[in-house]
Amino acid sequence: MNRTTIAILCGTVLLPAAAGAAELNLICSADVVICERLVTEFEKTHSDIDVNMVRLSSGEAYAKIRAENRNPQTDLWWAGTGDPHLQAAADGLTAEYKSPMLDQMRDWAVKQAEVSGFRTIGVYSGALGWGYNKDIFEKKGIKPPECWADLLDPSLKGEIQIADPNSSGTAYTTLATLVQLMGEDQAFDYLKKLNANISQYTKSGSAPVKAAARGEAGLGIVFQHDAVAQVVEGFPIVVGSPCEGTGYEIGSMSIIEGAQNPDEAKIFYDWVLTPEVQEIMPEAGSFQIPSNKNAKIPEQSPDLGTIKLIDYDFEEYGSADRRKELLARWDAEVGGRAAE
Template sequence: MNKTYVRLAATAVMLVSAATSAYADSLTLYCAAEEAWCQQIKTTFEEKTGITVDMTRKSSGETYAQLRAEAGNPKGDVWWGGTGDPHLQAAEEGLTVEYTSPMRGELHDWAIKQAQAANNKTIGVYSGALGFGYNKDLLAKSNLPEPKCWADLTKPEYKGHIQMANPNSSGTAYTMLATIVQLMGEEKGFEYLKALHANINQYTKSGSAPIKAAGLGETTIGIVFMHDAVTQTAAGFPIVTVAPCEGTGYEIGSMSLIKGARNPEAARQFYDWALTAEMQSKAKDVKSFQLPSNKNATASDLSPDLSTIKLIDYDFKKYGSSAERKRLLQKWDTEVSTLPQ
């Protein structure tokens, strides 16, 4: 056999082995939680396993859009965090893969139900209720009454005082859209959203941005998940968290394995680790106050107690479906976002 051919073949084998080894020691993570939490997850997993994590932080809607764009040539391995609706949509569209973790026995029922709704292509990692928060100093300065209900936010005195995210890019805002429709019915719900639109000063890209702006005094009220409002209070900002009197929806923050991942072994290792009590108990150390899905994990005393909040029977399967999500977003784009303010 030609010696040059043999050397070339040996070199090719070495290159393939090196590439395989590199893949085995690395992981690409799409993280849709707060930056500090995402960074903590990245560094803790790297320290624990020696696997290098390439982490990108984006909102839920942006991550879902990225998965769709990369479907022909996936670059990510795991999608961790963000509201469960786009995870369910990704599962329905075949962008993620089925996996049953040995950690399932330690999880709350609501986390397992999320998995069952997606044929085990996603799973719940945390939960939190939707609400809003307000800057009590700005409220007093503007001589405004304390808002306690969804209905209060449409009152004319709050014009220009409210921020929420855009439901096309933000899972938080889509949860709000789906919550209002379920709470009030679609016709009355969209009438409400139109009235609310008149009081909105900005639609942000990220779901937590409105309450951060309220903390900094850039807006008075932010519509967010309640745990994000608590984060601002814990950081020393004058934010008061509100559970709307009519009732409210909630999220099941989820995790999914991306179809066609380059590092499936490392992805499954991350997936199992991310469901452990040890990992989930660290969230409070970076002021993330969601409720963990592992029954043995420890949440912060500051985390909103869902048992004290009037929650609607949120239909995750319906409002996480591709057709319903697209329909509602298109209707919001056509009937709400185009209105003058």
């Protein structure tokens, strides 16, 4: 098996390295197509470095890095929502690094770095919302939702999918967004009511809208750029933004403390922050806002200026204690009722 062979093991994609070459052990928390494209492009321009890549959701990536704390097997963690990256930084699991690309980054990307003590940095941004299958809605006579409150309508019973916040950064962002919008008790009351309309809590954050695109669900709660990707592929998906306001992500990147290949990690880190690399993302179906201010924003990307965004508190909801507290309550009050 050569180094470009892709092995699919239990849903995890591995790109094995060639013997004798310099290596980079990468966790990628974006869609697998994007992860594969990045690895391919990097190995074209850095033929002396072979990348071992594993694709994990944000929560899974954080858990793996934490479990390997005394003997890190990962060098670099790219993408996924910023909250678990901030948690990893607070736990001392990631290394301080100030990239020479820092002065080219948008303000929100730099702020992410500053908040973390330069142990992570923003690589893209996107707003939370949903994508619904207009054919299913028309066939079943379901009124398209405009607000978070509309998702509680009985007509949507069994039609909604969302990921599990323990494994998915998208779903954790949803949880944290609702808590900030409504207050914690009211948010959990809402989530318990919403549970009646949920057909499945998925592992991956983008999976719900992919299910809606295939006609397996009516609506997926996702980042809006993930819904846009399905529209671009030709599926009958309509992108929605809640009227009450919504949260957003700062997809992030972190070098692991004690990495076996720190120099290779820094090379990838600086490379992926360049405008040239960030501009290839739409070719892999990625329509987030790039963090390099010199990179062209994809024309299909949702315009954040037209979306009612909350003042998302990344520092609080990226903290280990707050995250642990919210996930424990979700497990007890929502996740435990999912089978009911």
